[in-house]
Amino acid sequence: MRSREVVPGRTIVAVFDHGEDFYDALDRTCRAHNIRQGYIPTFIAGLATAEIVGTCERLDNPDAPVWSKVHLSNVEALGGGTLAYSPDTDTIEPHIHVTVGLKAHSATAHTSHLLAATVQFLTEMVIVEIVDPPMRRIRQHDLYNVPLLQFAADPSSQDVTN
Numbered sequence: 707m708r709s710r711e712v713v714p715g716r717t718i719v720a721v722f723d724h725g726e727d728f729y730d731a732l733d734r735t736c737r738a739h740n741i742r743q744g745y746i747p748t749f750i751a752g753l754a755t756a757e758i759v760g761t762c763e764r765l766d767n768p769d770a771p772v773w774s775k776v777h778l779s780n781v782e783a784l785g786g787g788t789l790a791y792s793p794d795t796d797t798i799e800p801h802i803h804v805t806v807g808l809k810a811h812s813a814t815a816h817t818s819h820l821l822a823a824t825v826q827f828l829t830e831m832v833i834v835e836i837v838d839p840p841m842r843r844i845r846q847h848d849l850y851n852v853p854l855l856q857f858a859a860d861p862s863s864q865d866v867t868n
Contacts, residue, residue: 710857715744715835721828728753728823729800732831736798741833742791743841746802749831751783751823756806758818771850775821781806782813785820789833790841790855799843799853 718739722731728751736742760776787802802820807813840858845851 708857710839712836713838715837716741718833718835720831720833722751722825722831724825724827725754726825726829728820728825728829731825731829732800733798735831735833736789739833739835741789741835742798744789744833744835746785746787746789746800746831746833748784748786749829751785751804751825751829751831752827753778753781753783753806753829754824754826755779756781756783756804756823757821758804758806758816759821760816760818771852776816776818778806778808778816780809780826782809783807783823787820788841788855790843792842801843801855 716739718735718741720731720735722728722735756778757775758778759772759774761772761774762776763774765772783804783806785802785804787800790799790801791797792799803818804820805815805817807815842856842858843853844856845853
């Protein structure tokens with residue numbers, strides 16, 4: 707376990723419009739407000755299309771991450787996540803999970819990591835900026851190369867590890 711006290715900055719409310727690419731709109735919002743890292747405590751969305759991590763096939767290794775995707779359409783979504791910054795590419799690296807309900811199928815739900823989406827009607831999102839410490843996604847080579855959230859090293863930091 708790793709934990710760290712963070713210094714919150716501004717809180718931004720964003721509305722993504724009908725037809726927008728979800729991740730492009732998130733990137734443009736962060737750039738417009740110069741947000742490099744933070745968290746999304748919640749968002750609600752109508753999505754014309756969504757791709758989330760999932761499979762219907764038997765997993766050879768149930769402990770390994772699933773890299774395939776499920777394609778969904780005409781869904782209502784509730785989600786949240788974190789935003790880290792990559793100085794190498796000067797981009798935010800979001801990690802967002804959603805629960806989506808298929809409107810045409812009695813709101814049957816799916817929950818997983820959001821890979822891609824197109825907004826239908828709107829997305830309303832709250833973004834809380836984290837000013838300090840720097841947060842990065844570092845690929846964990848001994849754990850299937852999964853990019854994990856890390857706090858940048860700072861000799862004066864008060865990291866707690868258990």
